[in-house]
Structure formats: structure tokens, C-alpha cells
Amino acid sequence: MAEEERALLGxxxxxxxxxxxxxxxxxxxxxxxCDPRRLPHRLLVLALMCFLGFGGYFCYDNPAALQTQVxxxxxxxxxxxxxxxxxxxxxxxxxxxxxxxxxxxVFGIRLGTIIFSVFVCVGQVIFALGALLNTFWVMxxxxxxxGIGGExxxxxxxxxxxxxxxxKELNLVFGLQLSMARIGxxxxxxxxxxxxxxxxxxxxxxxxxxxxxxxxxxxxTCLFSLTCxxxxxxxxKRAEKLLCKEQGKTGEVxxxxxVKDFSLSLWLIFVICVCYYAAIFPFIGLGKVFFIExxxxxxEEASAINSIVYIISASMSxxxxxxxxxxxxxxxxxxCAVITTLASHIMLAFTFWNPWIAMCLLGVxxxxxxxxxxxxxxxxxxxxxxxxxxxxMQSIQNLGLAIIAIAAGMILDARGYLFLEVFFSxxxxxxxxxxxxLYFVNHLTGGDLNWSAKKREKLQKVAATEVEEQERLRRxxxxxxxxxxxxxxxxxxxxxxxxKLGAQMLVx
Numbered sequence: 001m002a003e004e005e006r007a008l009l010g011x012x013x014x015x016x017x018x019x020x021x022x023x024x025x026x027x028x029x030x031x032x033x034c035d036p037r038r039l040p041h042r043l044l045v046l047a048l049m050c051f052l053g054f055g056g057y058f059c060y061d062n063p064a065a066l067q068t069q070v071x072x073x074x075x076x077x078x079x080x081x082x083x084x085x086x087x088x089x090x091x092x093x094x095x096x097x098x099x100x101x102x103x104x105x106v107f108g109i110r111l112g113t114i115i116f117s118v119f120v121c122v123g124q125v126i127f128a129l130g131a132l133l134n135t136f137w138v139m140x141x142x143x144x145x146x147g148i149g150g151e152x153x154x155x156x157x158x159x160x161x162x163x164x165x166x167x168k169e170l171n172l173v174f175g176l177q178l179s180m181a182r183i184g185x186x187x188x189x190x191x192x193x194x195x196x197x198x199x200x201x202x203x204x205x206x207x208x209x210x211x212x213x214x215x216x217x218x219x220x221t222c223l224f225s226l227t228c229x230x231x232x233x234x235x236x237k238r239a240e241k242l243l244c245k246e247q248g249k250t251g252e253v254x255x256x257x258x259v260k261d262f263s264l265s266l267w268l269i270f271v272i273c274v275c276y277y278a279a280i281f282p283f284i285g286l287g288k289v290f291f292i293e294x295x296x297x298x299x300e301e302a303s304a305i306n307s308i309v310y311i312i313s314a315s316m317s318x319x320x321x322x323x324x325x326x327x328x329x330x331x332x333x334x335x336c337a338v339i340t341t342l343a344s345h346i347m348l349a350f351t352f353w354n355p356w357i358a359m360c361l362l363g364v365x366x367x368x369x370x371x372x373x374x375x376x377x378x379x380x381x382x383x384x385x386x387x388x389x390x391x392x393m394q395s396i397q398n399l400g401l402a403i404i405a406i407a408a409g410m411i412l413d414a415r416g417y418l419f420l421e422v423f424f425s426x427x428x429x430x431x432x433x434x435x436x437x438l439y440f441v442n443h444l445t446g447g448d449l450n451w452s453a454k455k456r457e458k459l460q461k462v463a464a465t466e467v468e469e470q471e472r473l474r475r476x477x478x479x480x481x482x483x484x485x486x487x488x489x490x491x492x493x494x495x496x497x498x499x500k501l502g503a504q505m506l507v508x
Contacts, residue, residue: 036235036238036239036242042165044235045164045232045235046164046173048228048231048232048235049157049173049232051224052160052228053153053177053180053181053184054180054221054225055221055223055224055225055226056146056149056150056153056154056222057182057184058184058187058188058218058222059120059146059188059219059221060146061188061189061284061285062127062188063084063085063285064189064286064287064288065190065191065192065288066192066193066196066211066214066215067285068288068289068299069196069206069211069214070084070131070211072206073206073207073211074131074134074139074208074211076136078410079409079410079412079413080136080409082285082286082409083140083405084139085282085401086401086403086405086406087140087141087144087147087402088143088147088150089147089398089401089405090147090402091148092151092394092395093399093402095148095151097391097392099155103152103155103156109156109159109160109163110232110237111233112152113153113156113229113232114226114233115149116156117149117226118149118226119146119148119149119152120146120222120226121219121226122145123142123144123145123148123149124142124215124218124219124222125142125216126139126141126142126145127139127143127146127215128142128213128215128216128218129142129212130212131208131211131215132208132209132212132213151398157177158174160232160236161173161174164236172318178313178318179313179314179315179317179318180314182310182314183314185307186307186311189288189304189307190300190304192218196211196214199214258388258389262389262392263380265441265442265445265447265449266380266381266389268437268438268441269373269376269377269393270392271430271434272338272373272431272434273393273396273397274396274397274399275427275428275434276338276341276369276373277400278400278401279424279425279427280309280362280366281401281405282401282405282424283345283408283424285405285408286409286412287302288302288303289302291306293417306359308356308360309359309362312363312364312366312367313366313370316364316368317367317371320370320372321371323371324368324371324372327452328452328453328455328456329451329452330373330376330379330449331372331376331439331450333372334369334372334376335439336365336368337366337369338428338432340364340365340368341362341369342428342429342432343361344358344365345358345362345425347361349418377389377390379449380449404427407423
């Protein structure tokens with residue numbers, strides 16, 4: 001490491017050495033791939049950041065990709081099957097508040113990332129062992145442990161991004177990380193069924209052993225992500241020493257007392273978030289069998305159409321993010337996304353039209369809402385409350401997903417897919433009502449949620465100018481007061497000095 005540091009910083013010493021050539025033992029400059037300041041090295045770090053969450057997102061939807069196999073081999077109903085998603089969400093009802101704190105104050109970004117990656121790996125292994133042992137409660141426990149690491153690992157991933165990339169680069173980096181996450185989900189949807197078939201052919205039978213081995217093979221992606229976490233920790237530690245930079249922090253400040261100060265607009269954003277995502281993720285978790293039963297798709301075709309939402313999100317999220325940044329009008333975009341989602345669920349529930357149309361619309365709407373909804377929190381909350389607001393939003397989102405997942409399974413067992421789709425449509429209708437209310441509340445209170453980007457930028461410049469003027473006036477007043485303040489004479493200075501020594505001051 002000392003040799004690398006001399007190589008990185010040695011140019012300063014080498015330039016001032018006069019005309020003599022470098023000595024044979026002088027260190028060579030680091031190559032571009034090894035220099036933390038150079039683009040090739042930072043691209044390597046970016047690739048590791050993107051793959052850091054690949055395994056977690058791949059394995060999160062393992063149950064959705066193997067719904068038929070899980071229910072048949074473990075002999076469970078749909079409500080028990082959907083509990084696998086609920087157990088993932090339960091720990092994150094609490095951990096969303098404390099993930100940033102653990103990274104900043106307890107573990108640090110490097111150790112924290114490794115620990116959360118280990119939780120993901122251990123959780124997936126226990127999940128697979130539960131199937132091998134034909135013990136479903138062990139599978140539930142594995143999903144719970146998996147959930148402890150999953151969401152917090154996403155926080156660590158974002159913290160690394162902020163540490164290594166700044167300014168305009170950061171938006172692209174976040175977009176690439178989101179795209180890689182969706183690619184992981186898409187690959188899972190389309191490959192896990194094939195892996196199960198190959199394991200079945202190898203063993204010669206279906207059952208818990210076949211399912212367990214399939215899930216264990218899927219867990220290799222978690223080991224791959226853990227390896228990326230270890231390499232990334234080494235490279236970050238190396239860059240910290242070579243460039244004298246600090247370890248990355250989330251910057252989150254969580255104060256539960258801030259909840260009492262949340263505005264009505266923010267609570268409506270929370271309602272939109274919970275009700276909307278309740279009609280997305282549980283539907284995808286149950287979607288494969290839905291397309292097989294209603295539209296008579298093959299298993300491969302059902303997996304493909306069930307993953308199209310993630311495929312569209314991977315490609316369109318950066319585009320929609322740029323579009324919303326350029327145009328503003330966030331509430332209008334959210335309204336369009338919710339209406340499109342409602343239309344998609346109605347088409348899937350009451351028609352036999354080609355479901356690819358509805359699912360593509362759902363993918364577009366899902367991508368658009370994410371780009372327009374989440375930034376609105378920053379418009380209605382002071383900066384010192386952002387950590388609390390986002391933590392609370394993720395917390396109630398996970399609480400809603402856990403409850404809705406179990407409810408969806410119970411509805412499907414009792415009434416079938418038609419009633420389930422009506423239930424999802426009702427959730428989207430609640431989200432639509434909240435969006436309309438948010439529009440009027442924002443309008444009546446003079447909020448900026450629906451401003452155009454140009455208007456917001458203009459007013460932000462005016463506000464910045466006013467702050468600078470106030471700061472200038474404050475400094476000017478301090479200077480004027482300093483001029484009016486009487487200067488200390490020799491007698492008063494002597495008394496101050498004697499008083500520090502405990503001597504009696506002379507009074508005249």
C-alpha cells in the first residue's frame with residue numbers, strides 16, 4: 001500500500017527534482033485501472049456497486065418464479081405462500097429507520113455492507129434448507145433473515161454511490177443501480193423454472209429436495225454479491241488511504257419526534273405509496289399462475305410476461321427520471337401513472353385481451369410513478385427531516401406490503417383471481433383518491449409539488465439570492481457593531497489579566 005501511495009503522489013516530488021532522471025528504484029505511476037482518481041477505476045467500482053444488489057433482487061422473487069413448485073412440493077396454500085413475502089417485509093418495518101444509523105455510527109459503510117450481504121446469503125441458505133428438510137417454518141425464518149439484510153444493503157449501495165460519484169454523475173449512477181436491480185429480478189423470473197426442471201431431470205423426481213437444491217443454486221448469486229462487497233470494501237479502504245478521503249456516510253438524521261410536524265401533503269404521499277405498491281408487488285408474486293390459469297400460457301410464457309414490468313422499469317426509469325426533472329408537474333405524472341395502472345388491472349380482471357398490452361402499460365406506469373412520487377418528499381419536508389420522512393415512508397410501505405401479501409393469498413384461496421384483481425383495483429382506486437386530494441391540498445396551500453421545472457428553478461434562484469443578501473447584511477451589521485464597540489485601554493486589559501490570576505482589581 002505504501003508503494004501505491006508513493007506511486008499515486010510521487011509526481012509532485014518527481015517534478016521538482018531538477019533535470020536528473022528518475023532513479024532506477026523510483027516507483028512507477030499507477031495504471032488507470034488502479035488509480036482511484038481515473039475513470040477506468042471508478043467504472044470498476046461502479047460495476048461492483050451495481051452487482052452488489054444483484055443477488056438480493058434475484059432471490060427476492062424466487063417464490064414468484066417458483067410459485068407452482070413451492071405450493072405443490074411444500075403442500076401449502078396461497079396464503080402460506082404469500083407469507084414468504086410478508087416475512088421479508090416485517091423486519092424492514094423497523095430497520096428502515098435504523099439502517100442508515102447502523103452504517104453511519106456503528107459498522108461503517110464497508111463493514112456494514114459486508115454484514116448485510118452476509119445476512120442475505122445466510123437467509124437464502126436457510127430458505128433453501130427449509131425446502132430440503134421439508135419444513136416450511138424454516139423457509140419463513142430464512143426469508144425473515146434475508147429481509148434483515150436486503151433493504152439495508154440497498155441503503156449501503158446508495159451510500160457507496162454518493163461517496164464515489166458526485167453532481168450530475170450521481171443521477172446516472174442511481175439509474176444504473178436501479179436498472180441492474182430490475183435485471184436481477186427479470187433473470188430470476190425467466191431462469192429459476194428452467195433450473196428446477198434441470199434439477200428434477202437430474203434427480204428423477206419432484207419434491208422438497210428438488211426445490212431446495214434449486215433455491216440453493218439461486219443462492220450462488222448472493223455469494224457473488226458478497227464477493228463484490230468484499231472487493232468493494234478493499235478498494236474503498238485503499239482509496240481512503242491513497243486520497244485521504246473519508247468513509248462514506250448516509251447523511252440520514254432520524255428523529256421520530258419529527259413525525260408530528262409532517263404536513264397533510266406528506267401523509268397523502270404516504271397513502272399513495274402504500275396503496276399503489278400494494279397492487280404491484282403482490283400481484284407480481286402471484287402473477288405467473290394467474291397467466292397460466294386465465295390465459296392458458298405455458299410456464300415459460302407466464303414467466304416472461306410476469307417479468308415485463310421489471311424489464312420496462314430497467315430501461316425506462318432513467319428516461320422518465322430525466323423527463324420529470326426537465327418538465328416538473330410531479331402530481332400530474334403520478335396521476336397519469338395511477339390511472340394507467342388502474343386501467344391495466346381492469347383489463348386483466350374483466351377482459352381476455354392480449355395481457356401483454358396490460359402488462360406493458362403496467363410497466364410504464366410503475367416506472368413513471370417511481371420517478372415522480374419519491375422526489376416529492378423533498379419538496380414538502382425540510383432538509384433536516386428528510387431522513388425521518390423517507391425512513392417512515394419505507395417503513396409503512398413494508399408494513400402495507402406485509403399485510404396486503406397475506407390478505408391477497410387469503411382472497412385467492414377463498415374467492416379466486418377475479419376477486420383478487422378487484423381487490424388490487426380497489427387499492428389503486430384508494431391511491432387515485434389520495435392523488436386527487438393531494439392535487440387540491442397542494443393548490444389550496446400554495447405548495448410547489450405541481451410546479452413546472454422552470455418555475456421551480458427560477459424561484460430557487462430567487463430564494464438563494466435572498467439568502468445571500470441576508471447573509472451579506474448580517475456580516476455588514478457585525479462589522480458596523482465592531483466599529484462602534486469601544487477599544488479596550490491599558491487599564492482594563494490589566495484588570496482582566498489580574499482577575500484571571502485571582503488578584504483584587506483596583507477600582508478608581
